[in-house]
Amino acid sequence: MDEQKSNCEENDSEPTENTRACVLCNCVDRSLHGQRELRHFGSSMERATLKPSASPLPQPGNDDLSSIGFSKSPCLATLFDDSGCWVHHWCAVWSEGVKKLDNEELENVDKAVISGTQQPCEYCRRLGATIQCHAEGCLRFYHFPCSAASGSFQSMKQLVLLCPEHIDKAEELGEDAWCGVCDSVGELTDLLFCTSCGQHYHAACLEIGATPIQRAGWQCPECKVCQTCRQPGEDSKMLVCDACDKGYHTFCLQPAMDSLPTDPWKCRRCRVCAECGAPGLLLPGSVQWFDNYTVCEGCQRRRSCVCGVCGKTASPSVDLHCCSMCH
Numbered sequence: 001m002d003e004q005k006s007n008c009e010e011n012d013s014e015p016t017e018n019t020r021a022c023v024l025c026n027c028v029d030r031s032l033h034g035q036r037e038l039r040h041f042g043s044s045m046e047r048a049t050l051k052p053s054a055s056p057l058p059q060p061g062n063d064d065l066s067s068i069g070f071s072k073s074p075c076l077a078t079l080f081d082d083s084g085c086w087v088h089h090w091c092a093v094w095s096e097g098v099k100k101l102d103n104e105e106l107e108n109v110d111k112a113v114i115s116g117t118q119q120p121c122e123y124c125r126r127l128g129a130t131i132q133c134h135a136e137g138c139l140r141f142y143h144f145p146c147s148a149a150s151g152s153f154q155s156m157k158q159l160v161l162l163c164p165e166h167i168d169k170a171e172e173l174g175e176d177a178w179c180g181v182c183d184s185v186g187e188l189t190d191l192l193f194c195t196s197c198g199q200h201y202h203a204a205c206l207e208i209g210a211t212p213i214q215r216a217g218w219q220c221p222e223c224k225v226c227q228t229c230r231q232p233g234e235d236s237k238m239l240v241c242d243a244c245d246k247g248y249h250t251f252c253l254q255p256a257m258d259s260l261p262t263d264p265w266k267c268r269r270c271r272v273c274a275e276c277g278a279p280g281l282l283l284p285g286s287v288q289w290f291d292n293y294t295v296c297e298g299c300q301r302r303r304s305c306v307c308g309v310c311g312k313t314a315s316p317s318v319d320l321h322c323c324s325m326c327h
């Protein structure tokens, strides 16, 4: 269960039919959102009482924040195998009703999974949400990736989530809510929380953004690991995506880069061609990008065949300043 992948291939393969996914957030083991590893939890339910399902589980999401959890209530029998179910470490630990026993084992994860099948997430509106706002009487629930994406406050030490509406209560947590740079609570809505060490930082104090994709699975500068090999690395070898703030080693990319680029860099997940709509992950890694990763190689080639005067496409062989059609 804890085996570490040592290869440095880019994590871009499409999920296959039997890829194991978390039955709460529906993401795979090596997800971008900082849920940690998938763990197997036993179930106290009789498997025989679960009706066999006609419909299989939906394909695990592709780490896109729009495909966390489930659009329809999943049939219980698809969520549990003979002895239990698979849930990420953090998705389980944060779930309402789950208790940590003295031996570090968790209790009631199966019950949380069952209640999650009926519980929509406040952020993405999909089912599988089990993390409730700590404020008394607040009925907002989140998936683990969505709790960070929504801008909620999270204390990893106390396992407390406060939804954006009740974020003011974080001040009562004292030091636990302080920014690692300015040592104060400051603007609570600007705080990002590191999914590795739990330390909070103001986006402004680190001069980064605080968009949902930056917040989900965010790692502070000290904890940042490469999303491909899961290892830390020297700053001079770690590329940080301008859009999602995730790290990638220059040598783990395909093709590998020799050094850090001077211009802002975007990871393949964050590249989308503005002309043809192709997402970076579906194009080969060797494809070149233009205009700050907003135009794919194919569209750039097509674009450079458009006459600057009449806007019509000329054959690539024609001199582009004056195509045959407008001359």
Ligand SMILES: [Zn+2]
Pocket (backbone or CB within 6 Å): 022, 023, 024, 025, 026, 027, 035, 087, 088, 091, 144
């Ligand atoms: Zn999960």
Ligand SMILES: [Zn+2]
Pocket (backbone or CB within 6 Å): 068, 069, 121, 122, 123, 124, 125, 126, 129, 142, 143, 146
């Ligand atoms: Zn959600």
Ligand SMILES: [Zn+2]
Pocket (backbone or CB within 6 Å): 133, 134, 135, 138, 139, 140, 162, 163, 164, 165, 166
């Ligand atoms: Zn709340």
Ligand SMILES: [Zn+2]
Pocket (backbone or CB within 6 Å): 179, 180, 181, 182, 183, 184, 186, 201, 202, 205
């Ligand atoms: Zn600060």
Ligand SMILES: [Zn+2]
Pocket (backbone or CB within 6 Å): 194, 195, 196, 197, 198, 199, 219, 220, 221, 222, 223, 224
């Ligand atoms: Zn950290």
Ligand SMILES: [Zn+2]
Pocket (backbone or CB within 6 Å): 008, 226, 227, 228, 229, 230, 231, 248, 249, 251, 252
């Ligand atoms: Zn790496």
Ligand SMILES: [Zn+2]
Pocket (backbone or CB within 6 Å): 241, 242, 243, 244, 245, 246, 266, 267, 268, 269, 270
């Ligand atoms: Zn990115």
Ligand SMILES: [Zn+2]
Pocket (backbone or CB within 6 Å): 273, 274, 275, 276, 277, 278, 295, 296, 297, 298, 299, 300
């Ligand atoms: Zn394109």
